[in-house]
Amino acid sequence: MTEQNEAIELLTKLVSIPSPSEHERKASAFLAGWMNAHGLKSHVDEVHNAVGVKGNGPKEILLLGHIDTFPGEVPVRRDGDVLYGRGSVDAKGPLATFAAAAARVSVPKGWRISVIGAVEEESATSKGARHVLARRMEPEQHPAFCVIGEPSNWDRVTLGYKGRLLMDVTLRVPFSHSAGEGRLPAEQGVDFWRQVENLCAENNAARGAKSPFSQLSPSLRYIASHDEGAFGSVVMSLGFRLPVDISPAQLEVDMRNLLNTVAEGTVAEAQFSGGEPAYKGDKSNLLVRAFLRSIRAGDGKPRFVVKTGTADMNVVGPHWPNTPIVAYGPGDSNLDHTPNEHIHLTEYLRAVDVLAGALEQLMAG
Amino acid sequence: MSLMGECPECAADVTLPDDAMDGEIVQCPECGVELEVTSLEPPTLELAPEEEEDWGE
Numbered sequence: 194m195t196e197q198n199e200a201i202e203l204l205t206k207l208v209s210i211p212s213p214s215e216h217e218r219k220a221s222a223f224l225a226g227w228m229n230a231h232g233l234k235s236h237v238d239e240v241h242n243a244v245g246v247k248g249n250g251p252k253e254i255l256l257l258g259h260i261d262t263f264p265g266e267v268p269v270r271r272d273g274d275v276l277y278g279r280g281s282v283d284a285k286g287p288l289a290t291f292a293a294a295a296a297r298v299s300v301p302k303g304w305r306i307s308v309i310g311a312v313e314e315e316s317a318t319s320k321g322a323r324h325v326l327a328r329r330m331e332p333e334q335h336p337a338f339c340v341i342g343e344p345s346n347w348d349r350v351t352l353g354y355k356g357r358l359l360m361d362v363t364l365r366v367p368f369s370h371s372a373g374e375g376r377l378p379a380e381q382g383v384d385f386w387r388q389v390e391n392l393c394a395e396n397n398a399a400r401g402a403k404s405p406f407s408q409l410s411p412s413l414r415y416i417a418s419h420d421e422g423a424f425g426s427v428v429m430s431l432g433f434r435l436p437v438d439i440s441p442a443q444l445e446v447d448m449r450n451l452l453n454t455v456a457e458g459t460v461a462e463a464q465f466s467g468g469e470p471a472y473k474g475d476k477s478n479l480l481v482r483a484f485l486r487s488i489r490a491g492d493g494k495p496r497f498v499v500k501t502g503t504a505d506m507n508v509v510g511p512h513w514p515n516t517p518i519v520a521y522g523p524g525d526s527n528l529d530h531t532p533n534e535h536i537h538l539t540e541y542l543r544a545v546d547v548l549a550g551a552l553e554q555l556m557a558g
Numbered sequence: 559m560s561l562m563g564e565c566p567e568c569a570a571d572v573t574l575p576d577d578a579m580d581g582e583i584v585q586c587p588e589c590g591v592e593l594e595v596t597s598l599e600p601p602t603l604e605l606a607p608e609e610e611e612d613w614g615e
Contacts, residue, residue: 404611
């Protein structure tokens with residue numbers, strides 16, 4: 194079997210094994226087995242990340258992908274050059290790219306390549322990436338370079354992701370007659386959401402933030418009201434995408450201050466979770482140069498991109514200030530989480546070539 | 559002697575760092591655009607990749 198056919202078979206089998214968050218074990222075992230058979234020393238770790246290592250030098254190139262997928266079945270099928278299936282783009286395509294490229298390259302003395310299929314990236318816990326990070330907190334443990342496995346198309350390099358904060362709010366409101374002047378629970382919930390929208394819009398205007406990557410973007414994920422006798426309540430779940438210059442902690446303070454302005458007699462409670470700062474990496478470093486050269490070597494015209502989503506780059510990036518980090522992988526991220534998720538196999542193979550070329554340049558330097 | 563390239567945007571002479579490499583991003587001192595070193599022999603500069611925005615992960 195040719196190297197290219199092996200790479201396609203790897204991706205097809207990996208996509209065929211369902212692995213929604215918290216159910217990654219079988220897919221991790223398969224990937225570890227494939228990597229073991231292709232020259233990487235591999236295992237499934239304590240949190241069920243698939244881990245493969247090639248070389249044993251102190252300088253590490255960490256290829257950090259994720260093996261879990263968004264829930265929902267997309268039947269796996271091949272239509273010519275196109276492979277359909279949940280995770281084909283987000284992010285088993287990029288992860289298989291990592292494994293296939295690492296299997297192809299020779300690792301010189303002094304270097305090692307680690308391929309990791311991390312668990313629970315889609316569930317906002319980033320359990321797998323945190324496990325990887327916990328073993329690389331000391332400066333001497335920081336990777337020399339890190340590539341995050343997310344789809345960006347074969348000729349684009351992702352430099353950054355927005356941050357995130359989730360907020361669950363409960364407003365307990367003393368009931369008043371609907372014919373009276375008091376604001377009902379559901380109305381107070383809507384009022385609060387409008388205040389949140391206004392606060393974000395004013396913040397964006399004050400910072401002159403016009404592009405999606407630079408804006409503070411709120412979303413109302415859930416809202417429901419309930420009657421509880423003398424009280425009513427409204428339960429809301431809000432999400433925020435954060436720009437580089439607003440931290441989750443700063444936004445939490447702003448939201449708590451806003452909650453203090455609810456109507457008299459209303460009791461507001463809020464819980465915050467999933468806070469990750471935005472991250473944007475430098476574009477003038479050895480890692481970016483290696484990708485630009487390798488994309489050009491494949492007759493591509495390289496492009497940079499920043500994303501409005503959040504990825505494991507946000508988890509590890511702030512802790513490794515001197516490690517060049519980009520995200521890379523084949524596929525169109527507009528297909529993330531959709532019922533039409535698919536990847537073009539020729540693009541996938543081009544991405545394997547680009548990454549293998551970049552790895553060789555980095556280790557030759 | 560330092561390598562010199564020409565800015566494709568404004569035709570200004572751009573002095574490359576002594577340790578310049580293929581793929582390096584430099585800035586034109588005249589018009590300020592970002593440029594990518596695409597070759598050192600001869601020194602060749604192209605407009606650096608634009609920074610696009612996209613949603614998703």
